[in-house]
Amino acid sequence: MAADGETCDLLREIARRPDQIGDLRIIELAKTIRDWDALLKIGEQHYVLSLLSKRLAQIGVAVPPEARDRLQAAYEHNYVQCMANAAELIALLSAFDREEIAAIPFKGVVLAASTYGDLAARPAGDLDILIRREDRARAAAILRARGYELHTAVQHNGDPAAPNTFEYELARPSDGRLTELRWRFDLAHPQFKSALEMDWALPHRQTTVLAGARVPNLDPESTLLTLCLHGSKHRWSRLIWICDVAQLLASSPGLNWDFVLREARRTGQWRSLALGVLLAHRVAAADIPSFVLQRFDSIGKVRQLAQYIDDHLFDAPGWTPPGLLPYTVQLLGFRDRIGFLLSPSVLQPNERDYAMLKLPRSLRGLYYLVRPFRILFDRSPR
Numbered sequence: 001m002a003a004d005g006e007t008c009d010l011l012r013e014i015a016r017r018p019d020q021i022g023d024l025r026i027i028e029l030a031k032t033i034r035d036w037d038a039l040l041k042i043g044e045q046h047y048v049l050s051l052l053s054k055r056l057a058q059i060g061v062a063v064p065p066e067a068r069d070r071l072q073a074a075y076e077h078n079y080v081q082c083m084a085n086a087a088e089l090i091a092l093l094s095a096f097d098r099e100e101i102a103a104i105p106f107k108g109v110v111l112a113a114s115t116y117g118d119l120a121a122r123p124a125g126d127l128d129i130l131i132r133r134e135d136r137a138r139a140a141a142i143l144r145a146r147g148y149e150l151h152t153a154v155q156h157n158g159d160p161a162a163p164n165t166f167e168y169e170l171a172r173p174s175d176g177r178l179t180e181l182r183w184r185f186d187l188a189h190p191q192f193k194s195a196l197e198m199d200w201a202l203p204h205r206q207t208t209v210l211a212g213a214r215v216p217n218l219d220p221e222s223t224l225l226t227l228c229l230h231g232s233k234h235r236w237s238r239l240i241w242i243c244d245v246a247q248l249l250a251s252s253p254g255l256n257w258d259f260v261l262r263e264a265r266r267t268g269q270w271r272s273l274a275l276g277v278l279l280a281h282r283v284a285a286a287d288i289p290s291f292v293l294q295r296f297d298s299i300g301k302v303r304q305l306a307q308y309i310d311d312h313l314f315d316a317p318g319w320t321p322p323g324l325l326p327y328t329v330q331l332l333g334f335r336d337r338i339g340f341l342l343s344p345s346v347l348q349p350n351e352r353d354y355a356m357l358k359l360p361r362s363l364r365g366l367y368y369l370v371r372p373f374r375i376l377f378d379r380s381p382r
Contacts, residue, residue: 036064040067085109092179108128150169227276271299277293279309349367
């Protein structure tokens with residue numbers, strides 16, 4: 001659903017850190033909204049309905065009665081869901097602790113509590129918990145004992161049947177609760193350095209207060225990296241993911257940027273971090289140190305991606321500009337790009353390669369050399 005200019009401007013302002021000037025602008029922008037129903041639908045699509053409701057109520061913006069009631073109902077419903085998620089998460093972490101299973105929740109209610117200061121400011125969603133791969137069966141058994149059912153197809157060794165999948169998705173029919181047990185953060189493919197596991201996360205673990213209980217959480221620097229990794233993986237198709245980055249930066253004035261930049265380089269996340277930070281600055285006016293902003297803005301391809309996503313955030317969310325290289329590959333460093341081009345899944349010739357160049361059967365082995373060049377110049381499906 002396409003949004004008009006007034007709706008886009010209001011949602012962008014909502015995404016920014018509250019201040020007096022922003023509040024005045026929100027009041028003026030709200031007066032220009034012609035279709036509140038469309039605004040609420042776009043807000044729901046981008047998962048910012050609760051944030052919109054909170055900001056408008058705090059400022060005291062005059063909202064048509066029907067829209068006001070819908071916003072209040074959405075906020076209250078989300079609050080109930082978030083509190084239920086918080087209670088379930090605390091119970092799961094307690095059960096994991098009894099079984100000596102290391103677990104770190106991320107995103108969701110933990111992010112809301114640690115960066116927004118309000119559980120209901122973000123949509124409830126599902127529960128995401130990072131564990132070790134070797135603990136996946138025991139952790140899943142704990143969830144089964146709480147009424148969950150495994151929705152992920154698995155092989156005989158317990159690994160997901162789908163390639164490049166590093167999580168179990170479990171659902172509880174009784175209340176619709178969803179929980180994902182993940183043992184690896186990833187951008188796309190397992191050979192990339194950007195995959196991060198529990199051994200990476202544990203040294204960066206801290207605690208945060210969630211519904212009166214202390215629960216494990218990643219420190220702000222590591223949270224920033226994972227938020228940018230997640231948003232980039234999903235092409236920043238929801239405004240809430242940009243809000244998350246902007247809110248984290250606003251709530252962490254002492255962020256160790258030197259560590260963030262070093263770690264992004266070391267783990268191959270330089271461009272996904274750059275894209276997330278540039279979008280937070282462009283869309284949500286996040287305050288970024290000048291030396292960081294200049295370094296990221298100097299990456300021409302990332303700057304172009306940020307501009308394109310910014311321009312099409314509401315009319316074509318998730319779209320990326322056409323180009324020779326796939327979007328995901330554009331976010332990889334040089335070494336990981338080489339790894340992508342040399343990976344078996346990419347080098348294996350298919351019918352498109354055979355159609356591009358006719359070779360006798362005795363020379364069919366040369367198609368392994370033809371394929372990388374065909375991929376670079378053919379943006380059709382692989």
